[in-house]
Amino acid sequence: MARFQHTVTLAPVPRRWFESCVVTLHDLAESIEADGARLRLPDGRRLPELLLTEGSHLRPGARYHPENDDGSGPDIDQTLTILAWDRKRETALELVTLDDELDGPGHMACTLRLTSAERPSDAKLSVKLETGGGRWTKYAEGSGRLHLDLGKWWASAAGSGRRTTAPVTAKLDHALARATVAAVPRPAGDGCWRVTVTMRVTGRSFVRLLLPLAMTVMGRRARGAFAKALDDAAKQWNDQVPELVRKDMEQLPLELVESLFGIDEEGTSPSLGT
Template identity: 30%
Template sequence: MVSVRHKVVVEPVPYPWLVDALAVIRTLAEESQADAQGLVLPDGQVIPDIRLTQGRHLRPGSVYLTEAEAEAEAEVELEVEDDDGDDDGDGEAKADADADADESGTSEEAEASETVQITVREWDHRRAVRLELALISDDMNVELDATLKSPDRPSLVEISGRMRGDAAPRTLFDMVGRARVRLDDWCPAADTDRTPPSAPAAARLDHRWIRADVRAEPRPSPSRDDGRWEIHVTVSLRGRRLLRPVAAVVLAVAARRIRRSVVQALDNLAAQWNDRVPHLVAMNADQLRETLLSRP
């Protein structure tokens, strides 16, 4: 088994702001109208990429479909440096690479499509909102079941899902996972010294060969004046089933590289969070609503 413990410091999301933000999103959804032509927002904007294909808007059993096609440009460029550091001959090399791409049929553009199906299982702002999402792309299928308990006073977020790869061998991509955040425990622990009985945020990812467990516990930043959260994260990796002895050897050999990669990934996530969250939490409910409406 490989265990990685790391600490990151992130900007906070105040619980009152979270309550207001969820209310804004819920209200926008409930004030909108949906049919087979698209989603009509309260200000009259139409989003044709989201269509109601079954049931009534936001009623249990209603199904929404979004489709998107993305064009990916693949450009092959080869630079050749001589001993003096000059780029002599790079034009000729690039021309050869372009010719090779044309002959192979991959050329410069490739189209990829993906479809997202959203099914409403429950929509009650006092009890719970539960959505099922199915993402189908050319090379991968992802199924998610997401539940938010008591949205008016959010207390628990639960997500479970499965990912299946269409590329061979499929066993490399097939995995299931689940995650839970107990907001009732997270917020007091993040803002005070109160220690919850167990990690308020936990996740598990099961692959045929490897199991990954993640736990996160928040604490107030040592310098309480800035209000930031100090999050202690533990990531554990272990082998599964008959391959456990083999996985144990592989994990032991790669332990240092795994620890470095996990730490780097957590630091990158914290940096992105700290770059985006302060701008969001600075908005009041009206500003957030206006921002959401301006991004159809």
């Protein structure tokens, strides 16, 4: 087994702001109206690049596809499905992507679950990649699960809670290796978060025998790469999050729509119009 650990300092996200943002995103989604397959904002502007192809908007079973670049219809290689939409209980979405460029048809499914929108307490993300090609394609497959206990996160970030309990845990499974990740925040003296990330990697199949040797030869370089990846991610977080947190919550939904769907100031998509 190989063990990696590194600590980074992150700009904090206020709990009240985060919870308001979750509510705002739900408000934004619920303000969008379905006009057949087309989706429209409350002021009547068309929401480009996304089509409702099955079910009722935001109801369990509703399916959405991005629109083809030429406007000819839905791109069936990508599907967003509403699994649950209940502010008091759970919001759950599934995104499935098909890719025929792999050695055989590729299938990636991502599922996000949040409990609940009114008082977020728990978030889970699962990812699964499968291929349907030959015998060696199993080495291109894998799965991952991430669990964020929001109650434990806020408590730990404030300096309370059990130090041995990680608010963030993740598991990654591959034919050749299995990794577990844990992240624990603690308060820094300037109000920031000091987040310690620990990863343990266990080899599978023939890699189980090779991993100890590889760590003996390249352990320092591997730990350096692990630390650099976290430092780079922390830099991006600290460059972007403080500005985002300072934004007016009433302006944030409009900026999200503009950034996600490319709507210009006049309310049209540069490529699709109204």
